[in-house]
Structure formats: structure tokens, C-alpha cells
Amino acid sequence: MSSQSVTTAAGVTRRRSFVTRTDLIGWLFISPWLIGFIVFTAGPFLAALFLSTTTWDVAGSWEEIGLRNYQRMFNGDDDLFGIAVWNTLYFVVFNVPGVQIIALALAALLNQSLKGISIYRTIFYLPAVTSGIATAYLWATILAKFGLLNGTLALIGIEGPTWLYSVEEPHCLPKI
Numbered sequence: 001m002s003s004q005s006v007t008t009a010a011g012v013t014r015r016r017s018f019v020t021r022t023d024l025i026g027w028l029f030i031s032p033w034l035i036g037f038i039v040f041t042a043g044p045f046l047a048a049l050f051l052s053t054t055t056w057d058v059a060g061s062w063e064e065i066g067l068r069n070y071q072r073m074f075n076g077d078d079d080l081f082g083i084a085v086w087n088t089l090y091f092v093v094f095n096v097p098g099v100q101i102i103a104l105a106l107a108a109l110l111n112q113s114l115k116g117i118s119i120y121r122t123i124f125y126l127p128a129v130t131s132g133i134a135t136a137y138l139w140a141t142i143l144a145k146f147g148l149l150n151g152t153l154a155l156i157g158i159e160g161p162t163w164l165y166s167v168e169e170p171h172c173l174p175k176i
Contacts, residue, residue: 052069052070053065053066053067053069055069106124110124140164143163143164144163144164145160145162149163150163
């Protein structure tokens with residue numbers, strides 16, 4: 001809603017409050033992404049930007065030196081800068097396209113009718129399938145009757161339920 005006023009059913013126009021319940025629910029839903037962004041992207045970026053303007057050897061104290069690190073880097077006083085640029089260019093020119101070409105060739109092999117292709121396909125898809133099985137096994141272990149979750153609940157005096165199955169008889173089966 002772009003306007004700052006809301007018309008009610010009675011036709012009375014009133015000002016919209018600054019933060020509504022819907023706004024708070026929206027912020028609640030995007031908060032995991034925001035927290036992850038701040039912790040894993042914005043935080044390290046700002047820390048690196050700050051640290052680039054200091055002299056700090058990690059173990060000792062730091063001293064603010066402003067843009068002198070950048071001056072040393074671009075004036076040629078820092079020998080490691082040229083090596084870092086060369087390594088980056090080498091990686092971008094050779095490694096990135098090389099990995100993409102190899103991945104494309106391996107994926108194209110999946111569609112060929114060659115001897116032993118079923119074994120190749122099994123090996124190719126094994127990591128994708130294995131991770132799902134491992135995740136299911138992990139959750140089954142956590143949620144088992146005598147598993148980690150119920151064991152933790154038992155420590156504080158709560159008898160945990162059977163998380164993964166029902167102890168009731170199914171309603172669709174006839175009684176004998």
C-alpha cells in the first residue's frame with residue numbers, strides 16, 4: 001500500500017500506523033536471510049575494509065594508517081600485489097573455463113549409449129543420492145523413540161513422544 005492513509009469499511013480515513021503487524025511478520029520471515037547476510041557477507045566485507053586501513057599482525061595491537069596500504073599497493077612497493085593479480089588472472093583464464101568444460105563433457109557423457117554407462121551414471125549421481133540418505137538417517141536417529149531429542153527431553157523430566165510413527169491403530173483397517 002503506497003499511501004499513508006487507510007479507508008475503513010465505514011468510509012472513515014485514518015492514518016496508517018508506522019509499523020503494522022503485517023510489517024513485523026514480514027520482517028520476521030526475512031530475518032533468517034538478513035542475519036545470514038549480515039554475519040556472512042556484510043560483516044566480513046566491512047571488517048576487511050576496516051582492516052585494509054590498519055597495520056595489524058593478528059596477534060598484536062593494530063594501528064590506523066589510512067590509505068597507505070593502497071598507496072603501497074598501487075605504487076609498486078608491495079611485491080605480493082603483482083603476484084596476487086597474476087594468480088587471480090591465471091585462475092580466471094584457465095581454471096574457471098577448464099572446470100566448466102570438464103563438467104560439460106562429463107554431463108554430456110550421461111546421455112551417450114556406451115558400454116558400462118549405467119555404472120558411470122550410478123557413480124555420477126551417487127553424491128546427490130547419498131546426501132539425502134544421510135540426512136534422512138540423521139533425522140531418524142535424532143527423532144527415534146530413544147534418540148537424541150527424547151534423551152534431551154528426558155534430562156529435564158519430559159517424556160518425549162514417538163515422533164516418526166503413530167501408536168494408534170489405523171482407522172482404515174477393519175478390526176479383527
